[in-house]
Amino acid sequence: PQSGYFFGSPPPPYTECRVVKSVDESADDFLTDCEVGEPxxxxxxxxxxMAGYVDNPAATAKALRKDGWYTNLGDVAYCLKNSADGGLDFYWLSRDSALLIRGGANYSYEQINAELAAFVCAEFGVAExxxxxxxxxxxxxxxxxDECCVTIELSTPEAKAQSEKIETTFLQVAKKxxxxxxxxxxxxxxxxxxNFKGAIKLPDLKDKVLWIK
Structure with missing residues (x-):
């Protein structure tokens, strides 16, 4: 199951929410609804x-559609059915800049990070x-x-002793x-x-020079 931050069940007709595959008008799956549980x-x-962006009709037209849907939130979420009333509960995962797209589906960086970190610990005996x-x-x-490009940081001497083994076998084993x-x-x-707060600087990791050998 996904782990996310529950933020509510929108009360129609006052507020409606959807989770869609793409907000890019050129995409084949533009405004196609995701399956329940799919980010x-x-x-x-x-x-x-809002009624629109001040003095910016082009931005307003792009983000606020004629049918009323606002598509410029920039958030990744998913929904689950509420067993009590059958309605949808919505969960926030991340900003959409932290989203991997493959096979027509969206995957949150946060979810992948957690799964791969747990895999490294279990497979290579590295402390969490x-x-x-x-x-x-x-x-x-x-x-x-997208290709899934993974950076693994090892912070203790015991963990670093496994670095060569991880680097040479991680891809083959993890894919299975x-x-x-x-x-x-x-x-x-x-x-x-x-950065100075300890948050990972994703733009630095997106430098393609790091990944092309």
Whole structure:
């Protein structure tokens, strides 16, 4: 099951929410609803929305459709059916800049990071506190689908002793044992770039020079 932050069950007719595969008008799956439990782009509609961007009709037309749906939230979410009333509960996962797209489906970086970190601990005997994983999706071999590029940071001498084994066998083993969305395409062992608050700097990891050998 997905892990996310529950943020409510929109009360129609005042507020409507949907989770869709794409908000890109050029995409084949533009505004196609995701399956229950599948991460996607959150969109919303209701009388409580803004009327538009000040003095920017082009941005308004792009984000606020004529049918009332606002598509520029920039959030990744999913929904689950509520067993009590059959309605949909919505859960926030991440910003859409932290989204990997492959096989027509959306996968949250946060979810993949957690799964791959757990895999490293279980497969290579690395302590949980000694490993950090950060993935980014990059279109290196295809114009239409992301590759899952994985950076693994090992922070203790015991963990670093496994670095060569991890670097040489991780891809082969992980592709057989992790979920479809988390299957890695490229891996590197390195320190993760962080800002002064300790947050990982994703733009630095998206430098294609790091991944093309």
């Amino acid at each position: 996607g782009q959150l969109i919303t509609r209701g009388d409580n929305l 506190e000694a490993v950090a994983v950060a993935v980014v999706g990059l279109r290196l071999g295809s114009e239409h689908e 044992r992790v979920s479809k969305g988390a299957k890695p395409d490229r891996v590197r062992i390195a320190d993760l770039p962080r």
